[in-house]
Amino acid sequence: xxxxxxxxxxxxxxxxxxxxxxxxxxxxxxxxxxxxxxxxxxxxxxxxxxxxxxxxxxxxxxxxxxxxxxxxxxxxxxxxxxxxxxxxxxxxxxxxxxxxxxxxxxxxxxxxxxx
Amino acid sequence: xxxxxxxxxxxxxxxxxxxxxxxxxxxxxxxxxxxxxxxxxxxxxxxxxxxxxxxxxxxxxxxxxxxxxxxxxxxxxxxxxxxxxxxxxxxxxxxxxxxxxxxxxxxxxxxxx
Numbered sequence: 613x614x615x616x617x618x619x620x621x622x623x624x625x626x627x628x629x630x631x632x633x634x635x636x637x638x639x640x641x642x643x644x645x646x647x648x649x650x651x652x653x654x655x656x657x658x659x660x661x662x663x664x665x666x667x668x669x670x671x672x673x674x675x676x677x678x679x680x681x682x683x684x685x686x687x688x689x690x691x692x693x694x695x696x697x698x699x700x701x702x703x704x705x706x707x708x709x710x711x712x713x714x715x716x717x718x719x720x721x722x723x724x725x726x727x
Numbered sequence: 728x729x730x731x732x733x734x735x736x737x738x739x740x741x742x743x744x745x746x747x748x749x750x751x752x753x754x755x756x757x758x759x760x761x762x763x764x765x766x767x768x769x770x771x772x773x774x775x776x777x778x779x780x781x782x783x784x785x786x787x788x789x790x791x792x793x794x795x796x797x798x799x800x801x802x803x804x805x806x807x808x809x810x811x812x813x814x815x816x817x818x819x820x821x822x823x824x825x826x827x828x829x830x831x832x833x834x835x836x837x838x839x840x
Contacts, residue, residue, distance in 0.1 A: 618769075643826050654817055654831030655770075662826065700769060702829070713777065714785070715760065715821065715829055719769030 616644075616701040616718030624724045631688040633721040635701030636681075644677055645702045646686050649720070655700060658686075691725045698722050730754050733818050733832035740839055746805040748835050750818030752798075758821045759801040760829070761785075761793065763814040770817065776801055808839045 619634045635644070643662050647655040661668045661677045661684065668675045674687040688695055698720045706713035730753030740746050750759060758777055762770040762785075772785030774793040782793050790812060792804045805812055815836050819829040 645828065647829075652834075654833050655819075655829075656831070657828035660826065660828060704826075713758070714772060714775060715758075715819070716772055716786070717762070717770035719767065 616703050616716065618699070618701055618718045618721040620721060621719070622722045622724070624726065625691060626726050627691060627693055629691055629725075631691050631695070631723055631725070633686045633699050633723070635684045635686070635718055637684075637701075637703045637718075638682065639705060641679075641703040641705050643704050644675075644684050645704070645715075646673075646675060646684075647700045647702060647717070649698045649700065651697075658699075688723075691723075693725050693727045695725045696723060731818060731820055731830055731832045733816075733835050735835060736833065737836045738838070740808050740837070742809060742839055743807050746808050746837065746839075748803040748816055748818075748837070750801040750803070750820075750832060752801075752820050754820060754822075754830070755798060756820040756822050756830075757798075758823075758829075759795065760819040760821075761791075761801065761803045762817045762819065763787065763812075764817060764834075765814050773803065773816075805837075808837075810839050813837060813839045 616637045645660045646658045649655045672689045677684045700720045702717045704715045732751045734749045760775040761773040771787045776782045776795040794802045818832040821829040
């Protein structure tokens with residue numbers, strides 16, 4: 613079964629507002645990543661947070677990780693219409709460089725930012 | 728965009744026919760992955776490769792096989808296509824696995840009629 617599960621499935625906000633998406637996962641991980649997908653396109657990496665980190669920032673993005681609750685959140689501040697996309701969390705587990713390493717994705721959150 | 732190309736980009740095929748999708752990279756990345764994306768399911772891992780001739784199954788591998796005879800190419804084969812395999816297929820690559828981002832191709836839209 614898929615490792616990550618995003619919540620909510622869909623989110624609609626106005627431009628300028630903040631958007632928060634959550635991700636829960638089931639087993640121990642090495643790192644957690646967030647990706648963005650524009651309609652009809654491949655996924656693009658946004659940010660990676662390691663299992664020993666609790667918070668990370670990149671521009672308007674803020675990611676938190678709570679390994680005790682097996683959950684992460686992605687906050688996009690001051691959203692823009694161009695932020696409209698699907699957002700996925702991805703967890704990697706297994707030995708880095710090893711045969712059991714896998715990168716698995718959740719079902720995603722569809723974010724719509726209205727002008 | 729990272730040097731990753733999927734072919735074909737679109738394909739319509741009949742039930743029962745074999746289909747091969749190709750993923751080609753110019754980045755010399757070790758790991759390559761095949762995912763399928765379906766509404767309500769997000770991305771699900773089909774197979775992955777951690778080196779030439781080294782592959783393993785993902786969560787939805789039934790009905791699919793893969794081969795990687797050289798670093799740059801990862802082939803996904805549907806031995807006998809079924810309508811349930813109608814999907815968008817994505818290839819991804821990463822360098823050493825854990826702690827590194829994955830780069831995605833543009834996807835292949837496969838329709839099985």
